[in-house]
Amino acid sequence: MSQNYTKDLIRKEFINLLNKKPIHSVTVTELAKKCQIERKTFYYHYENLTELVKEIFEEELAVVIEEFNETLSWxxxxxxAAKFILDNKKAIKHMYESDYKADVEKYVFSIAGEIMNKYVSLVAKETKAKDIDIKLIAYFYQCALSSSLIQWVASGMKTDPVALTNRIGKLMDGNILLSLKRSEDLKDFTQNLNIE
Known part of the structure; x- marks a missing residue:
């Protein structure tokens, strides 16, 4: 088996297991058996399950970055961008309710950041908004979106996130452009903001 094929198989079977049971119930032995590989093959690719979880989120974030489409609304x-979460609700719930809660939150914050940074930068091309304000507006929406999604995960993922996101979009329609245009008339902001 090629290295990429084996790693892809391990990731896929791990997510399948997490969609069925809590992460603390998943063992390397069980995962290796599902993949029809030896335990040592798992350890050849990953030091432990923690490294596997981190890689899954890194890979999914890379997909979000690669697939960003400028023609789409935010x-x-x-x-x-949230497709991985929506397709694997139980796996995400199991990770969120475990020692991997911070990894889930970091992933959600990162995907929200990728989307809002790119979208706000795109809208800003129509304005003469200051760079600091572009970053500040993107960061504000990143925090709002990621908090909403984390709260949705924490509350059991009962509401329809697509309908909720679209409703937020309708309620906030035009606010990003309006905020960017307001930036044109504001004095320069000399404070160093640590928002990256």
């Missing part, structure tokens, strides 16, 4: 971009 709502559609965010829904597309």
């Amino acid at each position: 709502e559609d971009s965010f829904i597309l």
Whole structure:
């Protein structure tokens, strides 16, 4: 088996197991058996399950970055970016309710950041908004979106996130452009903001 094929198989079977049971119930032995590989093959690719979880989130974030489409609204971009979460609700719930809660939160914050940074930068091309304000507006929406998604995960993922995201989009329609245009008339902001 090629190295990429084996790693892809391990990731896929791990997510399948997490969609069925809590992460603390998943063992390397069980995972190796599902993949029809030896335990030592798992350890050849990963030091432990923690490294596997981190790689899954890194790979999924890379997909979000690669698939960003400038023709989509931020709502559609965010829904597309959250596809991994929506397709694997139980796995995400199991990770969130475990020692991997911080990894889930970091992933959600990162995908929200990718979407909002790119979207706000795109909208800003229509304005003469200051760079600091572009970053500040993107960061504000990154925090709002990621908090909403984390709260949705924490509350059991009962509401329809697509409908909720689209409704937020309708309520906030035009606010990003309006905020960027307001930036044109504001004095320069000399404070160093640590928002990256």
